[in-house]
Amino acid sequence: MPTAQEVLDACHRAADDHPxxxxxxxxxxxxxxxxxxxxxxxxxxxNEVLRRDRWHxxxxxxxxxxxxxxxxxxxMEMMDFIETAQARMPATAPINGLGLTAATRQYVRNLxxxxxSALMAKDQWRQPAGASALQRSLDWHRDPARPRHAATFADLNVLALALVAAQRTGEASDVFAARRGVxxxxxxxxxxxxxxxxxxxxRRALR
Incomplete structure (x- = not known):
């Protein structure tokens, strides 16, 4: 296994070769x-990433x-980062699920x-921050005019689990169907x- 410094050195060489x-x-x-x-x-x-791909x-x-x-x-720093990204991202940006990803990571940590903490984990989806992140992501994926990106199925998996955790099974069934088994x-x-x-x-959601 290479050391962290060896990986960094290799990456810097690659960056020099492919600026x-x-x-x-x-x-x-x-x-x-x-x-x-x-x-x-x-x-x-x-900032070096942003110079090359603003929405990586x-x-x-x-x-x-x-x-x-x-x-x-x-x-606060995490929420500022999410809010700044969401305020600026274009419709084609592949990071529309950023807020829901953060909320789901917190849900998983509580579990x-x-x-x-595990028993109360589902309550976060009824609190303003969790409910807002969930609804934003759901509205995004329901909009047929929204362009899809390569990681759409990854976002749909996060959305499906969040809806299940929030006990919104009717809406979860639509997301499960859209995922096409991925x-x-x-x-x-x-x-x-x-x-x-x-x-x-x-099975529970589609029942």
């Missing part, structure tokens, strides 16, 4: 996040994790904590084996 490609900078961003580096270092890599999906997800209170940020490991692995969890929840 217009955001991919090396996205990997650098991910390594700096894993190392829990300072915000100065992380935002330096983030993976880079936004990396920053969402880094700025979360579970890692190196705070709830993992067990005890009262299952992503996350977030279903929060409920056990991803395929078994998906099949169980989709």
């Amino acid at each position: 217009a490609d955001p991919t090396p900078w996205v990997v650098i961003l991910g390594v700096l996040r894993r190392l829990r580096c300072s915000q100065r270092e992380v935002f330096w890599a983030w 999906r993976q880079a936004h997800l990396q920053m969402l994790g880094y700025l979360s209170p579970a890692e190196c940020g705070s709830h 993992d904590m067990g005890g009262p 299952v992503t490991p996350w977030p279903w692995n929060a409920l056990g084996d991803p395929l078994m969890a998906y099949e169980r929840e989709s």
